[in-house]
Amino acid sequence: MVNHIAITKARINLGSIVKRAHLNGEYFILEKYGIPIAGIMNGNEMEDYLGINKKRVKQKYKKLSSRDKAY
Secondary structure (H helix, E strand, O other), rough: OOOEEEEEHHHHHHHHHEEEEEEEEEEEEEEEEEEEEEEEHHHHHHHHHHOOHHHHHHHHHHHHHHHHHHO
């Protein structure tokens, strides 16, 4: 399911949005003034979407993932 949500509302509900994306496989399009600016989806699906087998993307993703795990 794809949900369109204003970025200000997403900011307030970020925890539940991430949980829904992770557990239910929902997609979220974040909009500012009705214009899509970002998306949230399940991390495993994101890996597939990015074609994680590509060396450059894989290295960048690992770098970001390891940084996030430090928090």
